[in-house]
Amino acid sequence: MRVRLALAWFGLMLALPAAAAEYVALPGGTFTSVLPADGKAAAAQVAPFRLRTELVTNGEFLAFVQKHPQWQRDKVAGILADARYLTQWEAPLVPGGQALPRQPVTRVSWFAAQAYCESEGARLPSWYEWEFAAAADATRRDARADPAWRESILGWYSRPSSSALPEVGGVANVYGVRDMNGLVWEWVDDFNALMVASDSREQGDPDLLKFCGAGAISLQEKENYAVLMRIAMLSALKAADTTNNLGFRCAKSN
Amino acid sequence: MSRPLSTVLAALAVFALAACSDKPPASPAAATPPASTSVASQRGDFGPPQGEPIHAVLTSPPHVPPPIHRNYPAKVIVELEVVEKEMPISEGVSYTFWTFGGTVPGSFIRVRQGDTVEFHLKNAPDSKMPHNIDLHGVTGPGGGAASSFTAPGHESQFTFKALNQGIFVYHCATAPVGMHIANGMYGLILVEPPEGLAPVDHEYYVMQGDFYTTGKYRQKGLQPFDMEKAIDEHPTYVLFNGREGALTGDNALTAKTNETVRLFVGNGGPNLVSSFHVIGEIFDKVQPEGGTIAQHNVQTTLIPSGGAATVEFHTDVPGSYVLVDHSIFRAFNKGALGILKVDGPEDKSIYSGKEVDSVYLGDRSEPNLKAVTVAAQAHAAGTLTKEEQIAAGKQLFTGTCSVCHQANGEGLANVFPPLAKSDFLAADPKRAMSIVTHGLTGKITVNGHEYDSVMPPMSQLNDDEVANILTYVINSWDNPGGQFSKEDVAKARAEAGPHAEPEH
Numbered sequence: 001m002r003v004r005l006a007l008a009w010f011g012l013m014l015a016l017p018a019a020a021a022e023y024v025a026l027p028g029g030t031f032t033s034v035l036p037a038d039g040k041a042a043a044a045q046v047a048p049f050r051l052r053t054e055l056v057t058n059g060e061f062l063a064f065v066q067k068h069p070q071w072q073r074d075k076v077a078g079i080l081a082d083a084r085y086l087t088q089w090e091a092p093l094v095p096g097g098q099a100l101p102r103q104p105v106t107r108v109s110w111f112a113a114q115a116y117c118e119s120e121g122a123r124l125p126s127w128y129e130w131e132f133a134a135a136a137d138a139t140r141r142d143a144r145a146d147p148a149w150r151e152s153i154l155g156w157y158s159r160p161s162s163s164a165l166p167e168v169g170g171v172a173n174v175y176g177v178r179d180m181n182g183l184v185w186e187w188v189d190d191f192n193a194l195m196v197a198s199d200s201r202e203q204g205d206p207d208l209l210k211f212c213g214a215g216a217i218s219l220q221e222k223e224n225y226a227v228l229m230r231i232a233m234l235s236a237l238k239a240a241d242t243t244n245n246l247g248f249r250c251a252k253s254n
Numbered sequence: 255m256s257r258p259l260s261t262v263l264a265a266l267a268v269f270a271l272a273a274c275s276d277k278p279p280a281s282p283a284a285a286t287p288p289a290s291t292s293v294a295s296q297r298g299d300f301g302p303p304q305g306e307p308i309h310a311v312l313t314s315p316p317h318v319p320p321p322i323h324r325n326y327p328a329k330v331i332v333e334l335e336v337v338e339k340e341m342p343i344s345e346g347v348s349y350t351f352w353t354f355g356g357t358v359p360g361s362f363i364r365v366r367q368g369d370t371v372e373f374h375l376k377n378a379p380d381s382k383m384p385h386n387i388d389l390h391g392v393t394g395p396g397g398g399a400a401s402s403f404t405a406p407g408h409e410s411q412f413t414f415k416a417l418n419q420g421i422f423v424y425h426c427a428t429a430p431v432g433m434h435i436a437n438g439m440y441g442l443i444l445v446e447p448p449e450g451l452a453p454v455d456h457e458y459y460v461m462q463g464d465f466y467t468t469g470k471y472r473q474k475g476l477q478p479f480d481m482e483k484a485i486d487e488h489p490t491y492v493l494f495n496g497r498e499g500a501l502t503g504d505n506a507l508t509a510k511t512n513e514t515v516r517l518f519v520g521n522g523g524p525n526l527v528s529s530f531h532v533i534g535e536i537f538d539k540v541q542p543e544g545g546t547i548a549q550h551n552v553q554t555t556l557i558p559s560g561g562a563a564t565v566e567f568h569t570d571v572p573g574s575y576v577l578v579d580h581s582i583f584r585a586f587n588k589g590a591l592g593i594l595k596v597d598g599p600e601d602k603s604i605y606s607g608k609e610v611d612s613v614y615l616g617d618r619s620e621p622n623l624k625a626v627t628v629a630a631q632a633h634a635a636g637t638l639t640k641e642e643q644i645a646a647g648k649q650l651f652t653g654t655c656s657v658c659h660q661a662n663g664e665g666l667a668n669v670f671p672p673l674a675k676s677d678f679l680a681a682d683p684k685r686a687m688s689i690v691t692h693g694l695t696g697k698i699t700v701n702g703h704e705y706d707s708v709m710p711p712m713s714q715l716n717d718d719e720v721a722n723i724l725t726y727v728i729n730s731w732d733n734p735g736g737q738f739s740k741e742d743v744a745k746a747r748a749e750a751g752p753h754a755e756p757e758h
Contacts (some may be wrong), residue, residue, distance in 0.1 A: 084407055154478065158479050161380050162339070162380060165319045185382075229430065229433075234428050239403050243381075244407065
């Protein structure tokens with residue numbers, strides 16, 4: 001027993017980066033979201049918050065499930081994670097060669113992501129927080145009007161996902177947050193509320209986003225569609241769902 | 255006499271129509287379709303499904319599932335998987351396609367009118383995107399789109415009754431719809447009439463689509479999707495079956511002579527309308543837009559984006575028949591080409607092949623060649639004057655020489671040397687006869703400028719014409735003057751050609 005513990009501890013030391021997860025402060029403010037706050041055109045208000053600079057990795061998630069066995073894939077409750085939960089790992093406590101320690105963890109449900117964030121004294125970011133942080137590039141807080149920003153997102157959409165995921169630690173944006181676009185999808189706290197309009201008579205049927213022409217109906221500017229595809233992805237999910245390209249990071253309120 | 259009777263009948267018919275338009279039909283007879291109307295145009299609810307559920311046979315393009323020989327409505331299970339994958343779009347060029355069933359266009363689905371279709375849409379676990387399906391053959395909101403929105407690694411199921419017969423497009427309708435379609439997410443579903451389709455020797459599945467890549471046409475490597483080009487409707491590729499070469503070379507469609515061919519031709523778009531044409535064939539029968547009413551003897555049929563047609567023709571003459579979008583730059587510059595190869599014996603009574611290959615002197619299009627005629631007559635009479643030669647030569651010059659040397663004899667700087675006040679010409683006027691009859695290639699210096707190009711032999715001009723042209727040239731534009739005779743030209747023609755650089 002002691003040997004096993006020691007081995008597990010050793011594994012933990014290998015898997016975990018030396019420092020604890022890093023969070024940076026983002027100022028928040030008035031923000032023009034692709035999803036207007038009132039269903040028409042109103043800007044979103046984002047309170048100052050702190051965001052994890054990096055996605056949660058396999059190494060970090062391994063430490064979490066070791067400490068919280070109820071989130072190991074063979075022990076998790078079926079209503080909290082679907083059958084694909086962490087199946088890329090070799091064994092419940094062995095990520096293995098297909099899930100390297102510094103690669104972002106994927107195939108995690110919203111419930112599991114939320115539980116992980118709680119273990120760090122944090123929570124999942126809201127959509128507005130996530131979108132606010134992702135609007136930045138390396139030099140600007142809002143790079144969305146730059147075609148190059150949009151192209152970088154679309155470039156990721158155009159790449160097939162047959163090859164292994166890159167490791168975390170991409171170029172930091174102006175806030176110091178990395179890999180917001182171009183690595184994985186990310187859970188947000190309110191993923192399942194993104195389709196709900198404040199007044200469905202004004203914005204139309206919430207289901208419209210799933211149909212022909214929906215993009216034209218709900219988008220104010222055509223560059224928004226790159227972001228909208230992320231919303232479409234999130235809105236396709238249920239909280240227990242997991243996918244190969246869906247990971248998460250955490251946020252904290254100030 | 256039948257004419258008075260038919261006139262009366264026609265008048266009665268007009269009256270009856272007028273009566274109908276005045277008020278809604280009240281009699282039961284008006285509500286019942288006339289016996290001559292086929293079931294084809296009626297909604298096909300033939301009651302609940304019967305028998306064991308049937309798993310639909312799905313085929314990859316250009317193949318079509320076998321005809322349905324069934325006389326009752328059944329429950330048909332369709333299982334279609336969405337796969338995002340990198341595939342070649344042209345030689346040395348790849349693209350990340352989003353597909354229904356791993357191909358572009360997606361798997362062909364064939365059911366019978368009145369069937370109850372249980373549709374399973376699976377989204378592969380390694381997909382990045384959620385997808386859904388809108389089948390134009392479905393009666394219901396979104397054509398199934400709302401009920402089939404599927405996250406990666408999930409499966410959706412919905413059921414519909416195929417009420418209307420026809421050939422229908424299906425496509426992904428997840429936002430942004432245009433991008434999902436542009437990436438290849440479309441295909442065809444055939445809803446056969448209850449009595450089936452007339453038997454043919456071959457059925458093929460062809461679908462056009464336009465593609466938008468950031469790189470140019472045939473620029474090598476993995477090419478990403480270009481939203482700007484898509485919005486501007488400026489496709490990089492216009493293709494049949496999702497790949498340049500999908501229907502050419504070893505992949506060509508095949509048939510034998512004296513066979514019937516049926517093509518199910520769809521157009522996924524996202525933007526362009528197709529002017530579908532098969533070079534060398536006439537469609538004996540087209541069902542435009544996939545509808546029930548047939549059109550006959552059609553050369554080119556318009557296929558809307560998000561539409562399809564059934565075209566049928568009989569093969570009479572062997573050879574290669576080229577499928578094109580007759581918006582023809584798309585065919586030869588963007589890839590919209592396919593081949594139907596027909597093998598079998600020749601039938602010279604229908605098509606002879608080439609019987610004559612002769613020169614047609616189309617370049618002497620000068621409307622008034624009267625002076626040439628006068629000169630020819632004068633020469634025949636032995637009274638040809640220098641002035642007549644110049645007049646005739648001027649007109650011939652316009653038809654042939656002025657294209658390069660220009661009407662004013664100035665030539666084009668650095669490309670075509672001048673004939674006007676030409677030191678090269680003046681140095682050796684006789685050489686000109688040799689140049690015209692034999693051509694001239696290589697470096698020469700004219701009036702202090704070097705020229706290095708090719709003048710082909712003007713072998714379409716006879717000796718008479720060359721003599722007249724040169725007489726005109728030597729007496730024009732400050733050239734020294736002189737005269738050339740038909741006999742001189744004949745002699746020059748018989749000798750060896752000129753050299754660009756004088757021998758030392």
